[in-house]
Amino acid sequence: MTNTVRSVICGVGSYLPANVVTNEELAKTVDTSDEWIQQRVGIKERHIAAEGEYTSDLATAAARAALANAGLAIEDIDLIIVATTTPDYTFPSAATLVQMKLGMHHGFAFDIQAVCSGFVYAVATADSYIKSGMARRVLVIGAETFSRLLDWTDRTTCVLFGDGAGAVVMERVELAPGEPERGVLTSALRSDGRHWDKLYVDGGPSTTGTTGHVHMQGPEVFRHAVGKITDVVYTTLEQTGYTVGDLDWFVPHQANKRIIEGAGAKLGLPPEKVIMTVDIHANTSAASVPLALSVAVADGRIKQGDLVMLEAMGGGFTWGASLIRW
Ligand code: ACO
Numbered sequence: 001m002t003n004t005v006r007s008v009i010c011g012v013g014s015y016l017p018a019n020v021v022t023n024e025e026l027a028k029t030v031d032t033s034d035e036w037i038q039q040r041v042g043i044k045e046r047h048i049a050a051e052g053e054y055t056s057d058l059a060t061a062a063a064r065a066a067l068a069n070a071g072l073a074i075e076d077i078d079l080i081i082v083a084t085t086t087p088d089y090t091f092p093s094a095a096t097l098v099q100m101k102l103g104m105h106h107g108f109a110f111d112i113q114a115v116c117s118g119f120v121y122a123v124a125t126a127d128s129y130i131k132s133g134m135a136r137r138v139l140v141i142g143a144e145t146f147s148r149l150l151d152w153t154d155r156t157t158c159v160l161f162g163d164g165a166g167a168v169v170m171e172r173v174e175l176a177p178g179e180p181e182r183g184v185l186t187s188a189l190r191s192d193g194r195h196w197d198k199l200y201v202d203g204g205p206s207t208t209g210t211t212g213h214v215h216m217q218g219p220e221v222f223r224h225a226v227g228k229i230t231d232v233v234y235t236t237l238e239q240t241g242y243t244v245g246d247l248d249w250f251v252p253h254q255a256n257k258r259i260i261e262g263a264g265a266k267l268g269l270p271p272e273k274v275i276m277t278v279d280i281h282a283n284t285s286a287a288s289v290p291l292a293l294s295v296a297v298a299d300g301r302i303k304q305g306d307l308v309m310l311e312a313m314g315g316g317f318t319w320g321a322s323l324i325r326w
Contacts, residue, residue: 011070042257046162083118116314166290
């Protein structure tokens with residue numbers, strides 16, 4: 001009997017910019033209200049990066065926290081993956097800047113761009129690198145300064161997003177036959193580019209040469225989100241033989257309270273098993289899942305042995321889920 005290779009999450013960390021902007025503050029500059037925002041999306045406040053504070057800074061701070069939580073040093077890491085849609089520069093990747101800032105002079109680093117699904121894509125990618133033997137320990141970071149993509153006069157988008165970063169350390173563990181299972185059990189990733197213009201940024205190096213702003217067909221995104229999220233959750237359950245009833249925690253992308261509640265209800269999940277941080281973080285795109293994860297790990301809800309479902313859906317569309325035995 002051979003050992004089973006698993007990618008175990010051995011550290012979690014996060015970083016949020018100091019500046020908190022409440023709905024009331026936003027309502028002073030754009031025609032909106034605390035009541036509208038809370039009722040439609042469940043957001044109360046968001047963190048906004050300071051001038052001169054970049055995605056790689058947020059990512060580096062979250063990575064340091066995750067390394068400390070794992071009791072590891074940067075020398076122990078061989079790969080850094082940063083999931084982001086808001087890199088500091090068109091190139092090089094935010095990941096190589098994080099590598100430099102952490103003082104890592106070995107190994108390799110790259111970005112993943114799958115918008116709000118980026119962190120789930122990055123977990124699945126790190127798991128594949130670990131299982132193939134190309135890396136032993138991977139820093140997986142979701143980091144965004146999404147505020148830089150917003151048109152602050154467009155009330156239909158600017159109230160929805162925030163900045164932040166979350167990170168995990170994933171480590172190769174060999175489980176002997178009969179040992180309790182741990183780590184990433186499976187991931188399911190999907191995309192469908194036919195929906196690209198339902199949620200996109202109208203700029204880029206190859207088109208306008210500018211960064212552009214977020215545009216969204218909100219009701220269309222909403223219509224697709226619940227079905228796509230539940231489909232991919234069921235795929236991971238079918239692949240592993242588990243059922244919704246086996247899940248201890250559901251850690252969804254924090255786009256919108258009503259999407260999260262809709263997906264939870266369709267799956268038949270009790271609300272107390274759903275981690276919700278959209279009220280205090282808003283939608284931080286690729287950072288949202290690791291930020292929610294770090295809150296639930298820090299407050300002791302998620303603990304070793306728990307069955308945890310991560311899921312996300314975003315521009316592209318992209319969507320995906322990872323089932324993890326903590
Ligand atoms: N404040 C006040 N009024 C607003 C605001 C605002 N911030 N934004 C829009 N409105 C108004 C609209 O102008 C419209 O007014 P009108 O009827 O006079 O024309 C009215 O509210 C209703 O607009 P709708 O777009 O139909 O509002 P809806 O009820 O669909 O809610 C929302 C909009 C919240 C964006 C919804 O469509 C939604 O939740 N979509 C999902 C999108 C999402 O969560 N995106 C996040 C990124 S995608 C992701 O991460 C998965």
